[in-house]
Amino acid sequence: MxxxxxxxxxxxxxxxxxxxSEPTLEYAWSKLPHATLGSGKPIPTWAxxxxxxxxxxxAAMLELEYxxxxxxxxxxxxxxxxxxxxxxxxxxxxxxxxxxxxxRCAYGLQSxxxxxxxxxxxxxxxxxxxxxxxx
Numbered sequence: 001m002x003x004x005x006x007x008x009x010x011x012x013x014x015x016x017x018x019x020x021s022e023p024t025l026e027y028a029w030s031k032l033p034h035a036t037l038g039s040g041k042p043i044p045t046w047a048x049x050x051x052x053x054x055x056x057x058x059a060a061m062l063e064l065e066y067x068x069x070x071x072x073x074x075x076x077x078x079x080x081x082x083x084x085x086x087x088x089x090x091x092x093x094x095x096x097x098x099x100x101x102x103x104r105c106a107y108g109l110q111s112x113x114x115x116x117x118x119x120x121x122x123x124x125x126x127x128x129x130x131x132x133x134x135x
Contacts, residue, residue, distance in 0.1 A: 023048045033059050038066070044107045090119045097128055 028051040029040055043051075043062060050058045093115040100108025116125045 023052060028052070031055050032062075035059070042107060042110075045105070090116060090121050090124070093119065093121070094124070094128070097125075101128075 022045060025040075025042065025048065028043060028048040029035075031051040032055050047058050047062055093112050096108060097112035097116065099105075100112055113125060116122070116128075
């Protein structure tokens with residue numbers, strides 16, 4: 001009884017709430033701190049939504065995401081990337097691609113495509129693009 005009451009109240013609140021629309025790219029960039037690299041380029045939906053209320057946090061998260069995608073993740077003691085461990089990282093890119101495709105998230109698909117290309121998995125990407133029949 002208690003849980004069904006909570007469910008009904010939650011449903012009423014959700015249906016009666018007007019959800020804000022997603023801010024435009026230009027508006028989100030205008031709220032973020034000045035960027036020296038990548039200013040004006042597409043950003044994820046979460047960043048567009050958080051930029052007006054949490055500009056510095058959003059900027060820090062975007063910077064962290066940029067570093068994750070462009071710098072070696074696993075470093076050996078001498079500072080060189082461990083390519084044997086990087087090889088297995090493509091599985092996370094495949095998972096990200098599958099989730100982005102399910103949610104129809106253009107930004108997520110593009111970033112997963114770029115990550116798969118960067119680690120040399122173009123053939124795998126082509127089979128993923130074909131869908132279940134391509135695997």
